[in-house]
Amino acid sequence: MIAALSLVAASHVLNRLETKYYIAGAVRPRYTLAERMRHYRVPAVSVAVINDYTVVWSHAAGLRDVASKTPAATSTLFQAASMSKPVAAAGILALFEAKHLNLDADVNTMLRSWHVPPAPGNSSERVTMRRLLSHSAGINVHGFVGYDRDATLPTLVQVLDGTPPANSEAIHVVAVPGSATAYSGGGTSIAEQLAVDATSEQFPEFMRQTLLGPLGMTDSTFAQPLPQALWPRAGDGYYADDRPVHRGWHVYPTMAAAGLWTTPSDLATFVIAIQNALRGRGEPPIDTTVAREMTTRA
Structure with a gap:
């Protein structure tokens, strides 16, 4: 068959x-x-x-x-770009479930290395993990262009603050949280920082232990820059005019938003795990609770 x-x-x-x-x-x-x-x-x-x-x-x-x-081969690693976000979201939701954390709590009560700046106006609405992962937290910065492999890389906190060598603006609240949906890689980066603070693990290792390893996604990594051992498997990037990206690819310190390297078969494994959970056959890290949270409109 x-x-x-x-x-x-x-x-x-x-x-x-x-x-x-x-x-x-x-x-x-x-x-x-x-x-x-x-x-x-x-x-x-x-x-x-x-x-x-x-x-x-x-x-x-x-x-x-x-x-x-x-x-190219089926084992060739490609940059997943914004498909990194749902994979990262599943790992973060699994973390919240395992640690009994509240998806609707103010994230500033859980962040340690950085805090969301006060929102403009007098709204009592708060930035929550549910809103960050559903792009409804009112956060700016749509996406990230990444960095040349020869460039000095910012830390995630420098990206959040918009300070050099970050090449994007400071991440902050620009709309009342919960008032609208607006795509935000900046919001996903806040979620990444919370996962790092909550686990005291670097994000790639957190995702390997929490999601990628348990699901058997052995051809996937959030490691940025890509480890040298994996360079021979990496698919190079090209612009629309056929020019190659300098040194093959960009680096994304904003790993949850854009840092995943993977294969279609590994992404399919992730999709199947969600499908199985939604039909009552899921198990950690993607059980029915996590799958329903991922597929329910906030």
């Missing part, structure tokens, strides 16, 4: 990619993966397919390093 599903998945991904929209009455366009990669000038793609709570097929195409003509 798995073998048959693998063949079907392979056929669809490699030879039958379809556009979401097409002209009524016209033949729906179909493309091969290679055609779409050329069209969008994407040097490498890695894919994993889930069916019935199982990864049934994985595949990599193209070059992880164009200059050396090194092929």
